[in-house]
Amino acid sequence: MDNEDSQDKWQIQLRKGALELVILAALRGPPVYGLAMLRHLQQFPTTAITEGTLYPLLDRLKREELVGADWIQDGDTRPRKYYRLTAKGERKFQALAASWRQSITDINALLTMPAGAPVDTQGS
Amino acid sequence: MDNEDSQDKWQIQLRKGALELVILAALRGPPVYGLAMLRHLQQFPTTAITEGTLYPLLDRLKREELVGADWIQDGDTRPRKYYRLTAKGERKFQALAASWRQSITDINALLTMPAGAPVDTQGS
DNA sequence: CACAATACCTTGCATTGCAAGGCATGATGT
DNA sequence: ACATCATGCCTTGCAATGCAAGGTATTGTG
Numbered sequence: 001m002d003n004e005d006s007q008d009k010w011q012i013q014l015r016k017g018a019l020e021l022v023i024l025a026a027l028r029g030p031p032v033y034g035l036a037m038l039r040h041l042q043q044f045p046t047t048a049i050t051e052g053t054l055y056p057l058l059d060r061l062k063r064e065e066l067v068g069a070d071w072i073q074d075g076d077t078r079p080r081k082y083y084r085l086t087a088k089g090e091r092k093f094q095a096l097a098a099s100w101r102q103s104i105t106d107i108n109a110l111l112t113m114p115a116g117a118p119v120d121t122q123g124s
Numbered sequence: 125m126d127n128e129d130s131q132d133k134w135q136i137q138l139r140k141g142a143l144e145l146v147i148l149a150a151l152r153g154p155p156v157y158g159l160a161m162l163r164h165l166q167q168f169p170t171t172a173i174t175e176g177t178l179y180p181l182l183d184r185l186k187r188e189e190l191v192g193a194d195w196i197q198d199g200d201t202r203p204r205k206y207y208r209l210t211a212k213g214e215r216k217f218q219a220l221a222a223s224w225r226q227s228i229t230d231i232n233a234l235l236t237m238p239a240g241a242p243v244d245t246q247g248s
Numbered sequence: 249c250a251c252a253a254t255a256c257c258t259t260g261c262a263t264t265g266c267a268a269g270g271c272a273t274g275a276t277g278t
Numbered sequence: 279a280c281a282t283c284a285t286g287c288c289t290t291g292c293a294a295t296g297c298a299a300g301g302t303a304t305t306g307t308g
Binding site: 019027051052053056057076077078079089 | 264265266267268272273274
Binding site: 001002021025026027028029030032036037038040043044097100102103107109111113116 | 142145146149150151152153154155156159161164165169170171205221224226227228229231233234235237238239240
């Protein structure tokens with residue numbers, strides 16, 4: 001239950017998937033701490049979220065073991081909580097990225113296709 | 125308030141926007157009735173929704189005057205409720221399509237860019 | 249009459265995104 | 279020493295969403 005096959009009807013939910021996707025994407029490289037990631041995402045209007053969105057989501061990803069976190073003290077500054085991708089998170093990222101691409105394809109198809117005229121009817 | 129400029133923070137909400145977008149897209153052509161539209165959307169996994177999703181959403185779009193509806197009797201069959209796009213809906217569709225394209229661009233950018241390494245650092 | 253198919257619509261629940269606010273720690277000024 | 283500000287993490291409470299499940303009405307078939 002709830003393994004990475006849970007795209008059961010999750011391709012449908014690009015609404016939920018999109019944010020999760022970009023967060024996992026942000027963590028592919030070196031570990032990042034919360035506020036840094038927030039600033040990273042705020043570069044783009046589409047992903048300009050706030051702390052109230054980010055931290056609960058990171059919590060969920062951690063409960064699902066897609067990300068891990070370590071408190072690291074960086075020289076002088078106060079310790080920060082650095083997040084990183086687990087192996088499971090890596091796989092999930094690949095899967096989500098794939099269904100993201102599929103969704104784009106599907107939606108683009110619908111954007112060029114009204115419901116009224118399925119295949120047909122344009123002169124002969 | 126709540127005119128079509130309400131993309132206040134709506135680019136962020138491609139989650140909500142995506143479904144709304146494809147429904148408006150489906151109605152650009154000739155009018156369509158509910159279940160026909162459902163089958164149309166079910167062609168693609170991404171948009172395979174159910175009646176419990178579609179009808180409340182169509183209600184909302186109607187309240188917002190983005191779509192209109194008429195009962196039409198089609199020869200023999202029972203009357204069906206045909207939905208169509210209003211002028212306002214047409215404009216909304218254009219706006220949503222534009223922010224959809226923007227979102228795709230943004231997310232694709234993030235998909236090729238981990239948070240750790242802003243601009244740099246590959247060899248010299 | 250019963251039964252199924254078509255078509256529209258509603259109820260109730262879990263989940264989401266978010267504004268707003270609350271800690272705690274370190275840096276800075278006097 | 280003390281107050282103040284900035285940084286960083288996290289929580290509470292609300293409105294909105296998507297959906298499974300069920301309900302109603304009409305038409306057709308036996």
